Amino acid sequence: MIDSSSTINDSGGDTSHTPNINMNSVIRPRILLTGLRRSGKTSIQRVIFTKMQPSQTQFLESTPHLTMNQFSCGSFISFQVQELPGQLQVFTSGHNSGIEGNGGQASSYDDDPMQSIISGGYDMERLLKRCNAVVYIIDAQDDYSESILRLNTIIQLGKRLNPRIRYEVFIHKVDQLSDEAKIETQRDIHNQVRDRSADHVGGMDLWSSTSITPNSNPQDILINFHLTSIYDHSIFEAFSKVIQKLIPQFGHLERLLNLLLSTSNIEQAFLFDVQTKISIATDSSPTDMQMYELCCDMIDLLINMSEIYGKPNKNNARTIQDDDDDDEEYINERGNLNDDDDDDENEHHHEWNIESQNETYNENNVPLNEIRSNSYVNSPLSTTPVINHRSAMIETTSEPASAVFDSMSSSVIKLTGGRALYLKEINRHLALICILREEALTRQALIDYNVRQLKKSIIKLFRLNNQLSRPPMPPSNIVQ
Numbered sequence: 001m002i003d004s005s006s007t008i009n010d011s012g013g014d015t016s017h018t019p020n021i022n023m024n025s026v027i028r029p030r031i032l033l034t035g036l037r038r039s040g041k042t043s044i045q046r047v048i049f050t051k052m053q054p055s056q057t058q059f060l061e062s063t064p065h066l067t068m069n070q071f072s073c074g075s076f077i078s079f080q081v082q083e084l085p086g087q088l089q090v091f092t093s094g095h096n097s098g099i100e101g102n103g104g105q106a107s108s109y110d111d112d113p114m115q116s117i118i119s120g121g122y123d124m125e126r127l128l129k130r131c132n133a134v135v136y137i138i139d140a141q142d143d144y145s146e147s148i149l150r151l152n153t154i155i156q157l158g159k160r161l162n163p164r165i166r167y168e169v170f171i172h173k174v175d176q177l178s179d180e181a182k183i184e185t186q187r188d189i190h191n192q193v194r195d196r197s198a199d200h201v202g203g204m205d206l207w208s209s210t211s212i213t214p215n216s217n218p219q220d221i222l223i224n225f226h227l228t229s230i231y232d233h234s235i236f237e238a239f240s241k242v243i244q245k246l247i248p249q250f251g252h253l254e255r256l257l258n259l260l261l262s263t264s265n266i267e268q269a270f271l272f273d274v275q276t277k278i279s280i281a282t283d284s285s286p287t288d289m290q291m292y293e294l295c296c297d298m299i300d301l302l303i304n305m306s307e308i309y310g311k312p313n314k315n316n317a318r319t320i321q322d323d324d325d326d327d328e329e330y331i332n333e334r335g336n337l338n339d340d341d342d343d344d345e346n347e348h349h350h351e352w353n354i355e356s357q358n359e360t361y362n363e364n365n366v367p368l369n370e371i372r373s374n375s376y377v378n379s380p381l382s383t384t385p386v387i388n389h390r391s392a393m394i395e396t397t398s399e400p401a402s403a404v405f406d407s408m409s410s411s412v413i414k415l416t417g418g419r420a421l422y423l424k425e426i427n428r429h430l431a432l433i434c435i436l437r438e439e440a441l442t443r444q445a446l447i448d449y450n451v452r453q454l455k456k457s458i459i460k461l462f463r464l465n466n467q468l469s470r471p472p473m474p475p476s477n478i479v480q
C-alpha cells in the first residue's frame with residue numbers, strides 16, 4: 001500500500017496532501033518505532049512488511065534518519081510506522097523536551113540533505129503528541145540498562161504530552177534465550193522500568209495501576225511487554241497485538257468472530273492480512289501460539305500452492321481500483337454468492353480452481369495492464385509500503401498483493417489430533433482462518449453459510465467506516 005501523496009516534516013507529520021487519494025481521508029494511527037541502535041527496528045519492519053528472510057537482516061545498514069512507512073491492509077486498516085534512528089541522542093542534557101542534537105554525529109551528515117533535520121533535531125514533542133503507540137525495542141541479548149533509561153525518559157515525556165499513548169515494549173532477540181531466561185529477562189525488565197518510573201514520581205508507584213492489563217484511567221501508563229524474535233512467529237503475533245489495539249473496529253470484529261464461534265462450533269478464529277500475516281482481529285479467547293503459527297503456515301501453503309498450480313482468475317483481469325468496488329459487487333451480485341458455493345465444493349476437493357487468462361506479468365508477478373491502469377502502489381488495498389517524495393526519509397518496497405488470492409481462495413486442512421483448519425477469503429487482502437474439531441466439519445454447509453454472513457458484515461462494517469471517514473462531498477449544485 002502506499003500513499004505517495006504525503007510528505008513529512010522534521011517531526012514526521014504530514015505536510016501536504018494531494019486531493020484525489022482516498023487514503024488521506026482514512027484515519028491512520030501512528031506508531032513510533034524506537035530503541036537503541038542495532039536493537040532490531042529495521043529488521044522487524046523488513047521481516048513483517050517486506051518478507052525479508054530473517055537471516056538477511058544481518059546485512060542491513062544502520063538507519064541514519066527518521067523514516068516513515070505507511071501501510072494498509074485491505075480498505076480496512078491503515079497505519080504509519082515512524083522509525084526513530086537508534087544512534088541519535090534523543091534527549092540532550094538540560095533539555096528534556098526535544099531532540100537537540102545527534103549525539104555528536106552531525107559531522108558525518110555534513111553533506112547530507114537531511115542535515116537540517118538531524119542537526120536541527122527531531123521535534124520529539126510533536127512526534128509523541130501525534131503518535132498513538134510507541135513500540136520500543138530492547139535487545140535482550142545486550143546489556144539493557146541504558147535502553148531502559150531511554151525508554152523511561154520517553155515514557156516520562158509522553159506522560160506529560162500525550163497520556164493516551166500505548167507503550168509496547170518488545171523484549172527482542174529472545175531466540176538465543178532458554179525459556180527460563182526469557183521469563184527472568186521479562187521480569188527483570190518489567191521491574192526495572194517500574195522502579196525507574198516510580199523514581200520519577202517521587203517514590204509514588206504509578207505501577208499499581210499500570211499495566212500489562214491497561215487500566216482505563218487516562219493518567220495511567222499503558223504499557224505491555226512482548227517477548228519477540230524475527231526468527232519465529234512471535235514478532236508477527238506481537239505486532240498483531242499492537243495493530244489490533246489501534247483499530248477502532250476491533251471490538252466489533254471480535255464480537256462478530258465470537259458470534260461465529262458460538263454458532264458454528266468453532267474453537268478459535270483469526271482474521272489475517274494475507275500479505276503480512278498480521279492478525280487484525282481474533283475472537284476473545286486466549287490465543288494459542290502454536291495454532292497461530294499453524295495459521296501463518298496455512299497462508300503460506302495456500303499462496304504457494306496457488307502460485308504454482310493456480311492461474312490468475314478471470315475476475316482479476318479487471319483493474320484493482322478499490323476493494324470497496326469489489327465489496328459492493330460481492331454484496332449486490334448474486335453471482336458472487338454462487339461463486340462462493342463453488343468455493344465450498346472447491347474446499348472439499350482441495351483444488352485451486354482459478355481460470356486462465358492471457359496477461360503479461362512483471363518480475364513481481366503483477367499483471368502489467370493493472371500497473372498501467374492503477375498501480376498497486378496507490379491502491380488503498382495494497383499492503384505494500386510506498387515511498388514518499390522525500391525519498392531520503394521514506395523507506396519503500398513494492399511487494400504487491402498476491403495475484404492468486406481471490407474469492408475462490410479457500411482450504412480445509414485436517415490435522416493430526418482431531419483438529420482442522422478452515423480458511424476462507426474475506427477480501428483480496430484478508431483471510432478468515434478458523435480452528436475447529438474435525439467433527440464440526442460434518443456440518444460444513446452451516447459453517448460456510450455463517451462465514452458468508454460474517455464476510456458481508458465485515459465488508460459492511462468497513463464500508464461504513466470509510467464513508468464516515470471521508471469528508472462530505474459538497475452538494476453538486478454549488479459552483480465553486
Ligand SMILES: Nc1nc2c(ncn2[C@@H]2O[C@H](COP(=O)(O)OP(=O)(O)OP(=O)(O)O)[C@@H](O)[C@H]2O)c(=O)[nH]1
Nearest residue numbers: 037038039040041042043057058062063086229230
Ligand atoms: N538473533 C537475533 N538477531 C536479530 C533479531 N532482530 C534483528 N537482529 C539482528 O540485529 C542486528 C541489527 O538489526 P537492525 O534491524 O539493523 O537494527 P536497528 O535497530 O534498525 O539499527 P539502527 O538502524 O542502527 O538503529 C542485525 O544484525 C539483525 O540481523 C532477532 O530477533 N534475533
